[in-house]
Structure formats: C-alpha cells, structure tokens
Amino acid sequence: MATIKDIAKLLDISVSAVSMALNDSPEIGEKTKIKVREAAKQLNYIKNGSAIDLQRQKTNIVLLITDNPTRSYFTDSLQVIQQELIAKQIDLVIITANDKHKGTAERFISENRADAVICMSKFISEEFINLYANKNMPVFVLGRAAKLITNEHVINVPLDYKRVGEDITEYLIDKGHRKIAFVRGSRTSIGSNYRYKGYLRTLKRYQFELDKELVFEARGSDYDHGYGITESIVEHIESGRVDGIFYATDDLAVGGLQKLLERGIAVPDDVSIVGYNNYPISRMVTPPITTVDLHQQQIMRRVAKSLIAMLEGNKVKADLVQKLQKGAIFHSEIIERSSVKSRE
Structure with missing residues (x-):
C-alpha cells in the first residue's frame, strides 16, 4: 500500500508538504494540493482512517453533503432519502460543506469513507468530485453544468433552471403587477441566485425597466432575514412604488409577511407576496x-432509488441512472394561494 513518502518521492517534495496538502492546510497552495491529490489517487494512497473500511470493501454508509442542514429544503430531502436507505439497512452520514469549512467533507470523499455520496453543496467543486468519484463510490450531484462533469462515476441530476424565477415573476405580471420588488437570500445560495436571474430575464422580456432600489439584499434565507429586510420595503409600499414582492424563499416570505402585518399593511389588498x-x-x-x-x-x-440500485449491482435498475441524468428534469409548479390579488 502506498504511503505519504511515495507521494513525496513522486512529486519531489517534502513529506510534510504532502501531509499538509492532504489535510487541506492553508499553508499549502491550491495547485500543490491538486497535484498531491492526483498523485495520491494514481498511487491508490488511502489514509489510515479508512483502512478498516477498505478491508471490509463496503462501508454500508451513504454520505450526504449539504451547505446548511437547518434549511427546510434539506429536511424535506432528508426525509425521503432516509426512508429509502433505512429500508435497505444503509446508514446515512450528514456532513456540512460551506464557504467557511469544507475540509471534513473533502476528507471523507478523498478517503473513500462511503459507498456513495449525495452532494447538495456547491462548495465541493466539480474538479474535486471528478478526481475522487469511482465505481466503488459514485457521487450524485444536483444541477451542475454538464460540461464540467468528466468522470463517468459522477451522476449529475439536471434541474430546470431555465424557468426558475421566471415562472412566479410572470405569474405576478399576469395578475396585473407592474412594480415588483425582489428579496434576495444569501449570495452563496444557488437557488436564490437563479431566481434573481429569472426575475431579471422576465422583466427584460416584458420590457419593464429594472428599478435597482427595489432589489433588496437579505444576506440570509431564513425567517429572521425576511422579517428584517421587509422593514426597508414598507415605505415603498406606502408610497405606491411597490405592488408585489417576490421573496427568494418561503422562509423569507413568512418573515416578511409577519413584518407587513405588524406595520398594518394588508396582504394581498395593499401588496401581493410570493415565496419559493x-x-x-x-x-x-x-x-x-x-x-x-x-x-x-x-x-x-429518484436519486435514492438509483443510488441503491447501483450499490446492489442491479444492472437493470442501474440503467435508470443514465436516464436520471438525461430525461428526469423536474419542472416547477406554481402553488396558487391567497397572498396574491389581481390588480387588473
């Protein structure tokens, strides 16, 4: 079995530099880290922490990586994944990877510490995933750019981002709204950014001029952020400058609704609001x-079922994985409730 010394010899660098690179030390440059990881893979180097798992061949573990385990979208996903995995007596390990810390998630992947990975965090790069995904540890990702996936063991589930944000903006316009504010969530949120771009595309398509003062930065995507940022929108509603608000998430919208009601603004009579x-x-x-x-x-x-099929070596079901990557794009659906009033 290869050692750190073998990697150091191959790259003609010190053993300590290899060790720090493998442990994602900030003292080592990114180019060196990539070279070390590639050499480790070439030499089939595996850190001691995963030696037992290697001997067993199977870990009976699926690794689920998310940037924020407290968000509703994650708990909804977790519920169905757990249901499928528990039925097969497969354990689930949840690890976070965000803009502040991703080392643990990358270490688990690079050490092959799971039988499969579901990556719901954008902070694990395509380059890293392509480097470490293998037949014994396939990696499922959601909504990545297909051209960036170069490893056959990376299963990219396409999402319909072309209409994200456009759908609900168009809905408000069809209801007669012409002064639509947009509340962004965290800048690190993929969904929030896609919805903002869809909002901009729709305004342009309907030849509405963008009023940059009606785009509000919540700096987060939960209830408290929605409640706080909506205070800045109240004066625009009272002056007649805003007749609709598009919140990037439902959590933001619920917080915003509470603030509006506290300020005596009736929804939807005074202003319509929508979430996502x-x-x-x-x-x-x-x-x-x-x-x-x-x-x-x-x-x-569908991701969980395809994953299980691959782990079981079911060739018939495993063929569905390829279809998952090509024909399983899920489209958005507007759920119409009573927070919107027609203004036509």
Whole structure:
C-alpha cells in the first residue's frame, strides 16, 4: 500500500508538504494540493482512517453533503432519502460543506469513507468530485453544468433552471403587477441566485425597466432575514412604488409577511407576496403564501432509488441512472394561494 513518502518521492517534495496538502492546510497552495491529490489517487494512497473500511470493501454508509442542514429544503430531502436507505439497512452520514469549512467533507470523499455520496453543496467543486468519484463510490450531484462533469462515476441530476424565477415573476405580471420588488437570500445560495436571474430575464422580456432600489439584499434565507429586510420595503409600499414582492424563499416570505402585518399593511389588498420552494410553513400562515414547488422530494426519492440500485449491482435498475441524468428534469409548479390579488 502506498504511503505519504511515495507521494513525496513522486512529486519531489517534502513529506510534510504532502501531509499538509492532504489535510487541506492553508499553508499549502491550491495547485500543490491538486497535484498531491492526483498523485495520491494514481498511487491508490488511502489514509489510515479508512483502512478498516477498505478491508471490509463496503462501508454500508451513504454520505450526504449539504451547505446548511437547518434549511427546510434539506429536511424535506432528508426525509425521503432516509426512508429509502433505512429500508435497505444503509446508514446515512450528514456532513456540512460551506464557504467557511469544507475540509471534513473533502476528507471523507478523498478517503473513500462511503459507498456513495449525495452532494447538495456547491462548495465541493466539480474538479474535486471528478478526481475522487469511482465505481466503488459514485457521487450524485444536483444541477451542475454538464460540461464540467468528466468522470463517468459522477451522476449529475439536471434541474430546470431555465424557468426558475421566471415562472412566479410572470405569474405576478399576469395578475396585473407592474412594480415588483425582489428579496434576495444569501449570495452563496444557488437557488436564490437563479431566481434573481429569472426575475431579471422576465422583466427584460416584458420590457419593464429594472428599478435597482427595489432589489433588496437579505444576506440570509431564513425567517429572521425576511422579517428584517421587509422593514426597508414598507415605505415603498406606502408610497405606491411597490405592488408585489417576490421573496427568494418561503422562509423569507413568512418573515416578511409577519413584518407587513405588524406595520398594518394588508396582504394581498395593499401588496401581493410570493415565496419559493413550497415549504410546509407557507401554507400554515394567514394568508397562506403563493409559492413554487420544485418537487424536491420526487427528485431525491429518484436519486435514492438509483443510488441503491447501483450499490446492489442491479444492472437493470442501474440503467435508470443514465436516464436520471438525461430525461428526469423536474419542472416547477406554481402553488396558487391567497397572498396574491389581481390588480387588473
């Protein structure tokens, strides 16, 4: 079995530099880290922590990587994944990877510490995933650019991002709204960024001029951020400058609704609001919030079933994995409730 010394000899660098690179030390440059990882893979180097798993051949573990395990979209996905894996007596390990820390997730992947990986975090790069995915540890990713996936053991589940954000903006316009504010969530949120781009595309398509003062930065995607940022929108509603608000997530919309009601602004009589993702909370408030369902649970159930088929070596079912990558794009659906009023 290859050692750190073998990697150091191959690359003609010190053993300590190899060790720091493998442990993602900030003292080592990214180019060196990549060279070390590639050499480790070439030499089939595996850190001691995974030696037992290697001997067993199977870990009976699926690794699920997310950037924020507290968000509703993740808990919805987790529910259906757990249901499928528990039925097969497969354990699930959840690890976070975000803009502040991703080392643990990358270490687990590079050490092959799972039989399969479901990566729901954009902070694990395509380059890294392509480097480490293999037949004994396939990696499932969601909504990545197909041209960036170069490893046959990376299963990319396509999502319909072309209409994300356009659908609900167009809905508000069809209802007669002409002064639509947009509330962005965290800048690191893939979904929030796609929805913002869809909002911009729709305004341009309808030849509406973008009022940059009606785009609000919440700096987060939960209830408290929605509640806080909506204070800045109140004056625009009272002056007649805003007749509709598109919140990037349902959590933001629920927080915003609470602030509006506290300020004596009636929804939808004074202003219409919409959210996104169809979280359960969106239908529990008064008025229930119009939103968009991306069918996240359907997506994740199909991912889990395909993953299990691969782990079981079921060639017939495993063929469905390829279809999952090509023909299983899930489309958005507007869930119309009473937070929107026609202004025509």
